[in-house]
Amino acid sequence: xxxxxxxxxxxxxxxxVLCCKCGIPMAPNAANMCVKCLRSEVDITEGLQKHVTxxxxxxxxxxxxxxxxxxxxxxxxxxxxxxCVKRLKNLNKVRLVHAEFIWTEPHSKRIKVKLKVQxxxxxxxxxxxxxxxxxxxxxxxxxxxxxxxxxxxxWVASVQLRQHVSHRRTFFYLExxxxxxxxxxxxxxxxxxxxxxxxxxxxxxxxxxxxxxxGKVTPVRSRSDxxxxxxxxxxxxxNYKHTFSVEISPICxxxxxxxxxxxxxxxGNLGPLVICTKVTNSIALFDPLTLRQGFLxxxxxxxxxxxxxxxxxxxxxxxxxxxxxxxxxxxxxxxxFALADAQVARVSDFxxxxxxxxIKTHLGHLLxxxxxxxxxxxxxxxxxxxxxxxxxxxxxPDAILIKKSYEExxxxxxxxxxxxxxxxxxxxxDDKAKLDQEKVDSEYxxxxxxxxxxxxxxxxxxxxxxxxxxxxxxxxxxxGEDAPSVPLEELLADLELRDDExxxxxxxxx
Numbered sequence: 187x188x189x190x191x192x193x194x195x196x197x198x199x200x201x202x203v204l205c206c207k208c209g210i211p212m213a214p215n216a217a218n219m220c221v222k223c224l225r226s227e228v229d230i231t232e233g234l235q236k237h238v239t240x241x242x243x244x245x246x247x248x249x250x251x252x253x254x255x256x257x258x259x260x261x262x263x264x265x266x267x268x269x270c271v272k273r274l275k276n277l278n279k280v281r282l283v284h285a286e287f288i289w290t291e292p293h294s295k296r297i298k299v300k301l302k303v304q305x306x307x308x309x310x311x312x313x314x315x316x317x318x319x320x321x322x323x324x325x326x327x328x329x330x331x332x333x334x335x336x337x338x339x340x341w342v343a344s345v346q347l348r349q350h351v352s353h354r355r356t357f358f359y360l361e362x363x364x365x366x367x368x369x370x371x372x373x374x375x376x377x378x379x380x381x382x383x384x385x386x387x388x389x390x391x392x393x394x395x396x397x398x399x400x401g402k403v404t405p406v407r408s409r410s411d412x413x414x415x416x417x418x419x420x421x422x423x424x425n426y427k428h429t430f431s432v433e434i435s436p437i438c439x440x441x442x443x444x445x446x447x448x449x450x451x452x453x454g455n456l457g458p459l460v461i462c463t464k465v466t467n468s469i470a471l472f473d474p475l476t477l478r479q480g481f482l483x484x485x486x487x488x489x490x491x492x493x494x495x496x497x498x499x500x501x502x503x504x505x506x507x508x509x510x511x512x513x514x515x516x517x518x519x520x521x522x523f524a525l526a527d528a529q530v531a532r533v534s535d536f537x538x539x540x541x542x543x544x545i546k547t548h549l550g551h552l553l554x555x556x557x558x559x560x561x562x563x564x565x566x567x568x569x570x571x572x573x574x575x576x577x578x579x580x581x582x583p584d585a586i587l588i589k590k591s592y593e594e595x596x597x598x599x600x601x602x603x604x605x606x607x608x609x610x611x612x613x614x615x616d617d618k619a620k621l622d623q624e625k626v627d628s629e630y631x632x633x634x635x636x637x638x639x640x641x642x643x644x645x646x647x648x649x650x651x652x653x654x655x656x657x658x659x660x661x662x663x664x665x666g667e668d669a670p671s672v673p674l675e676e677l678l679a680d681l682e683l684r685d686d687e688x689x690x691x692x693x694x695x696x
Contacts, residue, residue, distance in 0.1 A: 201214065202214070203218060205218070205219055205220040205223055206218045206219055206223075207219055207220070207223035207227075208220060208222070208223055215311050216311040217307065217311040219311075221313075224307065224311065224313055225313070225315065228307045228313060229315075230280055230303060230304075230305040230307065230313055230315050231280075231303065231315055231317045233276055233279070234274070234276055234277065234279075234280070234303075234317070235274050235275055235276070235319060236317065236318075236319055236320065237319070237320050237322065238270075238273055238274065238319060238320070238321050238322070239321075239322050239324055240269075240270070240273060240297075240321050240322070240323060240324065241323075241324050241326045242295075242323040242324065242325055242326070243256065243325075243326065243327050243328040243331055244325050244327070245327055245328075245331035245334075245335070246258065246328060246330070246331055247259075247260070248328055249266070249269055250326070250328070251269065251272075251273075256328050257269055261292065261297075262287045262289075266297075267285060267286075267287065267299065270297065270299050270319070270321055271285055271299070271301075273321075274319065277303075279305070280303040280304065280305045281303060281304045281305065282301065282302075282303055283302045283303060283304055283314065284301070284302040285299055285300070285301050285302070286299070286300050287299060287300075288300050288318065295322065295323040295325075296320060296321070296322060296323070297320075297321040297323065298318055298319070298320050298321070299318070299319045299321065300316060300317075300318050301316065301317060301318075301319060302314065302315075302316045303315060303316075303317075330374070330388045333388065334374050334375075334388070341374060341375065341386040341387060341388065341427070342387060342388055342389055342390055342393075342426075342427060342428065343386070343387040343388075343389065343390045343392060343393030343394075343427075343428045343429075343430065344384060344385070344386050344387070344393070344427070344428070344429045344430065345384070345385040345387070345393050345396050345397055345400075345430045345432060346379075346382065346384050346429065346430065346431050346432065347360075347382045347383045347384070347385070347400065347432050347434065348379075348381050348382040348431070348432070348433050348434065349381065349382060349433070349434040349435075349436060350381060350433075350436055351436050351438065351497065352497070352499060353438075353497070353498075353499055353629050354626065354629055354630075355438060355439075355498070355629060355632070355633055355636075356404070356434060356438055356465075357382065357383060358629070358630060358633040359633070359643070359647075360400070360403070360404065360434075361383075361610065361611055362608060362609075362646075362647035362648070363403050363646060363647065364399075364611065365609050365610075365611065365647075365648065366646060366647055366648050367399065369395075369396055369399040369400075370385060370396065370611065372387060372388070372389070372392040373385045373386060373387055373392075373396075374386050374387065374388050375614065376611050376612065376613045376614065377613065377614045377615075377616050378613040378614065378615045378616060379616050380616070382434075383613065384616075390426075390428045393428060393430055394430075397430050397432055400432055400434075401467065401484070402467055403466060403467065404434050404435065404465065404466070404467065405434070405435040405437075405465070405467060405468065405469060405482075405483075405484040405487050405488070406432050406433060406434050406435070406484070407432075407433050407484075407488050408430055408431060408432040408433070409430075409431050410428060410429065410430045410431070411428070411429050411431075412426040412427065412428045412429070413426060413427045413429070414426055415427055435465070435469070435487055435488075436493055436494065437462050437465065437469055437487070437493075437494055438462065438465060438494070438497065438498065439462055439463065439464060439465055439498075440461065440462065440463075440498045440501075440588050440589070441461070441462045441494035441495075441496065441497050441498065442459065442460075442461060442494065442495045442496040442562050442586060442588075443457075443459070443460050443461070443462060443471065443492070443494050443495055444457075444458050444459055444492075444495045444571055444573045444574045444577075445457045445458045445460060445471070445492070445573070446490050446492055446573050446576070447573075447576055447577075448490065449482070449486070449490055449492070452486070453471070453480035453482075454478075454480065456471065456473055456478055456480045457471070457473050458573075458574075458577055458580070459473075459474075459475075459495070459582070459583075459586065460472060460473050460474075460480075461473075461474055461586070461588065462494075463479075463519070463521070464519075464642070467483070467484055468481050468482060468483045468484065469481065469482040469487060470519065472518070472519075472548075474546075474547065474548040474586055474587075475525075475546055475548075475583075477513075477516055477518055477523050477525055477548055478518075479518050479519050492573060495569060495571050495573075495574065496562045496567065496569075498588075500562060500563075500567075501560040501561065501562065501588060502532060502534070502560070502561060502562065502563040502585075503532070503533045503534075503558055503559075503560055503591055503593070504530040504531065504532055504533065504543075504558065504559050504560070504561055504585065504587065505530065505531055505532075505533055505536075505556070505557075505558055505559075506528055506529070506530055506553050506554065506555055506556065506557045506558070506559060507528075507529040507530060507531060507542065507555060508528065508529040508555055509526055509527075509528050509529075509550060509553055509554060509555055510526055510527045510528075511524055511525075511526045511550045512525045512526055512527060512546075512550070513525040515550075515551050520642075522551055523548040523549070523550075523551065524548070524549075524550035524551035525546065525547075525548060525550060526546070526547055526548075526549070526550025526553075527544065527545075527546060528544075528545055528546070528547045528550075528553065528587070529542055529543070529544055530542070530543050530545060530559070530561075530585060530587070531543065532563065533558070543565065543584040543585050544584075545583050545584055545585050545586070545587070546583065547559075547586075547587045548587075549587055549589070549590065552590050553587075553590060557590060557591075558590070558591035558592075558593065559587045559588075559589065559590050559591055560587070560588050560589055560590075560591045561585050561586050561587035561588050562585065562586050562588065563584075563585055564582050564583060564584060564585060564586065565584040565585060589639070592635075592639070603652065603654065604634070604652060604672075605651070605652055605672070606649045606650060606651065606652055606672050607649070607650050607651075607652040608634075608647070608648075608649065608650070609648070609650065637649075637672070638672055644672065649672060
């Protein structure tokens, strides 16, 4: 404003003074000393710890925070940096400005942290100084790890997951849910049994928490028991081994179910032949002839405890000969369906007979003449079910289609590897379990195909990039509609810690 008005302005300049020690010009400060002389006179890091010993468990990678708390932290993580800073004494005498790691060899058992602190010194001048603290790792196993090393079978709580079915599809999916949420992080041992999985924990509370997690993702019923291991009558202490028996419902996705009359009436006369479309802590049931849906919670199911009429292992491949839409497309439970009249024939009958079935299907929006579908062959099946015999005069359809089949399109692809992969729990196989490895591999392959076909199943699990995947030229030359696959945006990068000199240099510059 003054310059616009033409007034004369005097530009203020900051004067310089001479250091009272060395005499060099400098900007004035409260001590009238330059930075070098001020540091030679005063050391603000005096009295602060430069060497600290910390206790590290080599088995579980935890650090002891006195008196008895163990903290899990990875090298050069925020948790480890916070732990190291809290272990320093007399740090409240200065102001901490910045802290960062200095790289050391992982096997050196040394952790170096560079700290930058400030403190008010002579006549109110603030001095900033950096120094390095060396933390020496002293190896000592924690109580739980030492107990496991002394006796691997010395567990406190055991959770026995069982499902009385002829396949392991449920456990494949449950394994991914456990990995996604870290539910078995506190398990000291995991053992694969013939009809389930056993989880062993060092504390009863960990076992109870795991049972609660399983109850939130699947319909289960459980019972617990305990066995006295030792006792001290003088101090009135008792040591028990706790066992939790958890039974998972035998109803699985894509199973065909005949509802008991009481359950059917409670669901508004749904069915009685219904398809299980989804299993969480409740069971979603779908009537393929009326496009109605119903839900059974855990208590309702275990009150009647019925089984499946046919399971997904009994699916038969059909070819669609003709398709006529009866009703327009509707949205049921987030999925689209359209009721249609279809003419289908079993693929196995080609060249043997001319048997053709006229059925109704809920897949009218998805199937076209010439497509393949998987369904249940009720025409040639011998269904000995007590619930089915209770319905007198029930007209059973010749076939019920479940889903579209992409097996022929998959066979055209010669690339067996997938661009994605799954992680797995480190399980031990029980010696008494009679597991057919070929059968397990085949069921696991079917599980991977279900993940590709059903985007809703992929919402609750983590898929990772497969670095070994190399797309083949033959797979890219296939004509027509491609088989379902997992989009690349749904894949996660598998975390790998690498030493990058450029990143280290940039962090030092910051």
